[in-house]
Amino acid sequence: MSIGHEYLKVIQERFKSVKVLGDKTISQLSEEDIHWVLNSGSNSIAVIVKHLSGNMISRWSDFKTSDGEKSYRNREQEFVNDISSKQELISIWEKGWHILFETLNDLVEQDLLENIYIRGESHTILEAIERQLAHYAYHIGQIVYIGKQLKDENWLSLSIPKGKSEEYLNLKLKR
Numbered sequence: 001m002s003i004g005h006e007y008l009k010v011i012q013e014r015f016k017s018v019k020v021l022g023d024k025t026i027s028q029l030s031e032e033d034i035h036w037v038l039n040s041g042s043n044s045i046a047v048i049v050k051h052l053s054g055n056m057i058s059r060w061s062d063f064k065t066s067d068g069e070k071s072y073r074n075r076e077q078e079f080v081n082d083i084s085s086k087q088e089l090i091s092i093w094e095k096g097w098h099i100l101f102e103t104l105n106d107l108v109e110q111d112l113l114e115n116i117y118i119r120g121e122s123h124t125i126l127e128a129i130e131r132q133l134a135h136y137a138y139h140i141g142q143i144v145y146i147g148k149q150l151k152d153e154n155w156l157s158l159s160i161p162k163g164k165s166e167e168y169l170n171l172k173l174k175r
Helices: 003-027 031-035 045-060 075-079 086-106 125-154 165-174
Strands: 115-118 121-124
Touching: 003 045, 003 086, 003 125, 031 045, 031 086, 031 125, 045 075, 045 086, 045 125, 115 125, 121 125
Parallel strands: none
Antiparallel strands: 115 121
């Protein structure tokens, strides 16, 4: 096993785990929840999802052969809250992730040190992957935070609930 091969396996797992946090949050939300905003300077979950998907489609389409900032991308439109339903939100969400995972599946170890461009700036593929993972984790953290605030006592924890660490560890040790 090589380091590059292992990295590609691990990075796919990391992207999947970040996606699952978003999936589990979105599944807890109502149609109304996905459009909630604190104030005019804030983004709704619907807007964050549109932005993430737009970024994924732009960055991961023709990944090795064209700049990651595609001419067809309208980034400003991503921040307009015009998603009509939760089902539409999920469809937009899945489209971006599908392109990301399809591209990652096609990468091989030798690709990692090749250069690609994002907004005209050169990155190794390794750097570009790390850049996007950080970006997506940041926004999915926002989605989780908003969801947790909206659901309050009805929130279903995505990790070890507060006050349950010892119980969790005891269960793990018994396995």
